[in-house]
Amino acid sequence: MKTQKTLKISLLVLTLALAAGRAPVASAGTLVNRTVVSGSVPDVVDALSKMVAKNGMMVMGELHQGKVLEMTGLQVESESIFVGSPTMGKKLFSADPGVGLVVPVRINVFKDAEGRTVVSYIPPSKLLADYDNPMLNQAAGMLDDNLAKMTGMLH
Numbered sequence: 001m002k003t004q005k006t007l008k009i010s011l012l013v014l015t016l017a018l019a020a021g022r023a024p025v026a027s028a029g030t031l032v033n034r035t036v037v038s039g040s041v042p043d044v045v046d047a048l049s050k051m052v053a054k055n056g057m058m059v060m061g062e063l064h065q066g067k068v069l070e071m072t073g074l075q076v077e078s079e080s081i082f083v084g085s086p087t088m089g090k091k092l093f094s095a096d097p098g099v100g101l102v103v104p105v106r107i108n109v110f111k112d113a114e115g116r117t118v119v120s121y122i123p124p125s126k127l128l129a130d131y132d133n134p135m136l137n138q139a140a141g142m143l144d145d146n147l148a149k150m151t152g153m154l155h
Contacts, residue, residue: 031122032122033122034120035119035154036117036118038117038155040117041117044119048081048151052081057084060104062080066079078108078109080106082105083105083107084105096131096136099136106121107119108120123140123143123148124144124147
């Protein structure tokens with residue numbers, strides 16, 4: 001049992017390390033939308049989760065990277081939530097079952113090097129553009145608008 005738990009944790013750490021190596025660099029014109037907000041990481045995640053629910057969406061999963069990375073000795077405040085809507089998901093997956101690579105949308109809340117709390121995500125329209133499907137493009141635009149509205153309310 002303990003060996004199985006250790007294996008799962010090791011796999012998660014490896015997955016995080018691989019994902020971190022492929023993340024886009026944040027600078028002007030990149031895929032990543034970043035918003036500096038007030039509050040601690042847990043408080044912002046809580047506020048964001050409530051906004052998600054009020055906007056007809058739901059938190060479908062959470063990933064506490066900071067807690068996992070503590071095992072490596074790295075101290076970082078970082079939490080991700082996976083946000084979506086079963087109704088929107090039905091439309092997206094009906095149009096192309098491969099959208100599971102992109103949805104639910106991942107939102108990351110973290111403390112940056114200057115100690116600021118940052119909310120970041122890649123707009124769904126940028127991730128779904130390669131599917132070349134007008135229905136997906138329309139739905140992605142709606143998701144972009146919702147995410148921008150919610151993160152804008154966190155200032």
